[in-house]
Amino acid sequence: MLKLSRSVSVLQPSLTLALTAKAKAMKAEGIDVVSFGAGEPDFDTPDFIKAVAIEDIQKGVTKYTAERGGPDVLKAVCATLKRDYKLEYKPDQIVVSNGGKHSLWNIMFALINPGDEVIIPAPYWLTYPEQVNACGGVSVIVNCPPEAGFKITPAQLRAAITPKTKAFILNSPSNPTGAVYSKEELLALGAVLKENPHVALVSDDLYQKLVYAPAEFHSLPAMMPELLDRSIIVNGLSKAYSMTGWRLGWAAGPKDFMDACSNLQGHSTSNVVSFTQRAAAVALMDNEEFMKPWIATFDKRRKMLVDGLNSIPGVKCDPPPMGAFYVFPDVSATYGTKINGKELTNSLKFAEIFLEEARVALVPGKAFGEDRCIRMSYATSEKVIEEGLKRMAQYLK
Ligand SMILES: Cc1ncc(COP(=O)(O)O)c(C=O)c1O
The missing domain is CATH 3.90.1150.10 (Aspartate Aminotransferase, domain 1)
Structure with missing residues (x-):
């Protein structure tokens, strides 16, 4: 058996x-x-994006690419980080994966040793605790009820941190609650992270573009550069570009850490589908009208x-x-x-x-x-x- x-x-x-x-x-x-x-x-998916993939198939862009993604898509992710986050990243700090879910999987695998704790505010996207648990980590679930706007408070975050805490997962806008953290709320959480240099920040921004006025998207690592050397930003094309089936997400973080994610990916799925990469680059560089x-x-x-x-x-x-x-x-x-x-x-x-x-x-x-x-x-x-x-x-x- x-x-x-x-x-x-x-x-x-x-x-x-x-x-x-x-x-x-x-x-x-x-x-x-x-x-x-x-x-x-x-x-x-918009036709102008599909057209690029079709053209690349016809041109024979049907072979392996670099594990972390080819130059077009890496450059486009860097440009997106500059435009949307006002952050300077180099292509060797990016890994393009089969969806944000896969990016998160690489990150958890690269971060967690058995027994390490990962703080997850609840309600949470149901994949987080599963990934943490599968890596031998311990999901520390912090209850954030409707009365609290479904958001973790700085006091809750501080109380959840122990010497074993490896990471904190922040998802704004959130699946399933639709909660969007304000600039002030993020900065207050960031202050707690600053007091605890052993805690990495995983910022899952998959719904970044889907925010309704008067709410606005803000990124904690972008607002607190002191956190950048232990922050990983995860984003992708599934939601805002209506490209769920294309399976394309990305992560950006410190070079050594992202090299490890690329190495891991190289031994599992390798690169994302070759002819989706330039299409994703064109999508990311569009004016988003x-x-x-x-x-x-x-x-x-x-x-x-x-x-x-x-x-x-x-x-x-x-x-x-x-x-x-x-x-x-x-x-x-x-x-x-x-x-x-x-x-x-x-x-x-x-x-x-x-x-x-x-x-x-x-x-x-x-x-x-x-x-x-x-x-x-x-x-x-x-x-x-x-x-x-x-x-x-x-x-x-
Ligand atoms: C909060 C959140 N993060 C990440 C993902 C991953 O999406 P994908 O793998 O399609 O990029 C999803 C998808 O439902 C999600 O809801």
Whole structure:
């Protein structure tokens, strides 16, 4: 019999997989399921980006490239860091990987020794603790409830730091809450990091471009250059460029550390797909005009969903999300009530019952470390949002 390694046996089975599979099966049977599960924009990748990849395939750009990425894409990432972060990075401080998820994987592997602690504010993107645990690290989860705006406070961060702390993961705008940290909030967290030089900062900025006024994106390492020698910035093209399937993310950090990530990647996946690299470079260097209507559309849907949810008894969207494309309403006031005889007892039951009874697909907050909430994505049409709200109101009236 094959015995699984410790690394994979600690991985949690996805809480959402069974529900997603059930929603899919119901759809396949012709049942009109209204889905709020999407983790990717519902827009197509812009044609000018696709054209570059097509041209490169035809030109024969179909061979291995340098492990960390070819010169075009590395140069474009450096230019992006200069434009968006006002930071000077050299190509040898960048590694381009198969999505931000892969960048994070390289980083965790390069950072963590068994027993090292990594501080993760909850609600969190569910991949963080899995990666930390698989590397033999200890995920130190810090609870940041809706009442605290889903944000970690400097006092909480300070209290969570021990001599074993290796890193702190910061994700703003956040998946799943849409919380966006202000400049002042980031600087206050940065001050705690300054007191603790042994703690690395991993700044996951995947949703950087998807921020709604009056909120603004700010980067802690960009505001505190003293932290740059232990900060790693992670970003990518999946969300803002609607390129999830292309699998292209990047990380920037101190040269030695990024060399180690490149070496690691060289022994696992090697370079990202050759003919996506120049297309990504062209995307990054674009003036981003195409993004403006997308952001306006997301913002309109966000308001629609937040207002609609807040008008349903027992559902509270407070604070409203200010970034990404998710709302994370607190539905715990409905726990203990029944829908067609089935009791809503927690977020898993809530999602299961809403799928079965109302044919609405939601993601239980427990998957992200907050059982009072559910996650709903507005990377879907206004029509779907309207119908979903109607069904939720009907079943929770
Ligand atoms: C917070 C966060 N970070 C990173 C990622 C990784 O995205 P990708 O691997 O597509 O770049 C995601 C994707 O859902 C995410 O939500």
